[in-house]
Amino acid sequence: MYMKKVNIISLGCSKNLVDTELLLKQLVKAGYEVAVDAEKEEADIVIINTCGFIGDAKEESVNTILEQVRRKTDGEVDRILVMGCLSQRYKSELEVEIPEVDAYFGKFDWKGILNYLGNSYDETIRNQRLLTTPSHYAYLKIAEGCNRTCSYCAIPIMTGKYQSREMEEILEECRNLVKNGVKELLVMAQDLTYYGTDLYGENKLAELISRMADIEGVVWIKLHYAYPAGFPLEILKVMRERENVCNYLDIALQHCSDSMLQTMRRGVTKEQTISLVNKIRKEVPGIFLRTTLMAGHPGETEKDFEELCAFVREMKFERLGVFAYSHEEDTYCDKYYKDDVPLKVKKRRTEKIMEIQREISREVNDSMIGKTMRVLIDRKEEDYYIGRTEYDSPEVDPEVLIHSDKLLKIGEFYDVKITGAYDYDLTGEVL
Template sequence: MKVRTLKQNKVNVITLGCSKNLVDSEVLMGQLRANDFQVTHEAKKSDANIVIINTCGFIDNAKQESIDTILRYADEKEAGKLEKLYVTGCLSQRYKDELEEEIPQVDAYFGTLELPQMLKVLEADYKKELVGERLLTTPKHYAYFKIAEGCNRPCSFCAIPLMRGKHVDRPMEDLVTEAKRLVGMGTKELILIAQDLTYYGLQAYGERKLPELLERLSDVSGVDWIRLQYAYPSQFPLAALDVMRERDNICRYLDMPLQHISDNMLKTMRRGITSRRTKELVREIRDRVPGIALRTTLIAGHPGETEADFEELCEFVQESKFERLGIFTYSHEENTHSHTLVDDVPAEVKQERADRIMEIQQQISLDYNESRVGQTYKVLFDRLEGGYYVGRTEFDSPEVDNEVLVLATNDLHIPQGSFANVHITGASDFDLYGEVVR
């Protein structure tokens, strides 16, 4: 079929999956822009002649979304609306051969670490001098900040090492340079991400360097908030908590996926930590950083999870009262250790267990939010939506956590990306309401 004439070298990048994928797309877009391509991210207007889909291959639902997206744009290509279609990211890394056979309309598939090869196919140069530069897809006042790639952890259920490879640290000097560059672009909040933040330094320096990295990033002028996501509990570098407590611009916030609490499940999941040590760590974190908001993630229905294991998990959630909590139902992933086990928890039981955990958490979150009514917090405002200025406290990460809503009145103007002190006047399960202190 004849392809209609489109504007040359206009690329639309589609990102699926996690914030780490988003950073990869931003780096790709920065490279393309430097090669004189017009670049858009998830543009609603279909006027690009090239589409690049950055896929997720983490769990079943994410894989299906990636496949559906590829098929949709493959249809557009067959209809003559696209000249070129490329696929990259985790799904492409993991299932390249199968995808090439099943969806041949795609011009080329690339793995997670094949950016130079992709640029070559696009007849663009990989510009090494741009390392650390990217086109932000988030509002400019916050940026996801990837400090390492890959993972060395042996978790039984996780396919990330298959898709991302072994842990590789980014040099500390490069990270400081990137932080300064982002500040120059208007970024106020750095959200540190990696498959495992706490492993940082072991590959490049032979010792854990997260505390030192936090100090150096905290010293960068113009960084108002630094937030830690995706910390691993086993061998947690406690000195990082001391830095958090001592530095005003490091948020009292920690995202630390625990996955489970029963010793039976922790052993089966190959988490490298016991129930007792997990509980001790949670207490120690809260002792060292009073008022910290702890976010965790759990898995319901891993092979071998008994009713007793699940009841123990429920009790742990109830007792620990995590300020933020999410839960996944177990996904049986090929080539993981868990895939050698019988997936013996029925899908409906997995979902029932996940729902029960969230019911417990809903009440915990409501109680926590109601305890904040009457207090005043520094809030970073992300957007104006539905008649409200919407922002976050230091205890909340974008998109996954609570938000603070301030009624947008005629006499109130809060620019996107600005801070304001907000007096909390009301609370719901997962949001706060307040008034700007003038």
């Protein structure tokens, strides 16, 4: 019997990837052959899971749709379906602008997609996924949506209000993932630090992570996308005391000057930000902090920017990324602010921040030379095995390049002596 083939192209963040994995499981259960991100592969149906976060992401999503439309015209694809953030936000506009797409669906409309294909959504496997990551790690989404009102952000428009998942449901998913070989859980939400407040009336992040750490077989847990305002300090005790909760935290700070923090509606001051960072580092000795900053927000002056540069130099974040501000429709900025920082200035400012961070990153990496680190092997490329330390998450953080005459197993941990450093990567040898 011929099995129809579905190719899902997943764009954007790892939260989107989890949505793709949930849909893949449903499609396999419905009897389809599936592929992921096989942009040139022939398929009966292509589903594009779009991103609509900022201008560049929207442009990539639209270009991907147009490329698949071309392939449909050439007879390489039968049907094109579009889902995700861009489709959630701009469905009616997309239907007019790109009518060649067979159907558009919202961000979470798996039932609609299955029904469109003539199948039923299976509630019994609603929390099961077909992993697209290597089998030894998985992203774990503990909530949807966001209640914050940051001036620049369109995510609440697309995802709605914050919705914590039931703790028992999350823990059951953890156990299933571990049963299938997952050793590293990359815990994430749009705002980790609000977890449980809507569902239980109080913050439950520390309890959740503690119970997750109790699950036999969970070797590493990493926390992504914390928010500085209302940060639950009790999580620091869990990080300090539980060996399998990594000394790693992704906390987006965006800026440091009081005028910009107020304009951005971040709910914190510079003093509170610095106090929190110092508190985290004191409570969890040796922690690596990843943060994200924004340059070129409306109203950002050269003085504000120089203050941000000084902040980066002073705080020496181990991991840091920076975005140029993108003016998004229907946000607070769109209603009340003018996009008054020229594009070339935004670009110059983002490049300047990364120049400063490059030096800091090199200092951090140089300090690791000679140390023995526990490294998880992700893959092999040519003559090198590529792995990560507990201080690094996939895709965004430094990697360890290991040349070894011995056969190393993908998904296994090894003690590796760090022998060299680049700006953003390390080299090492297995002991």
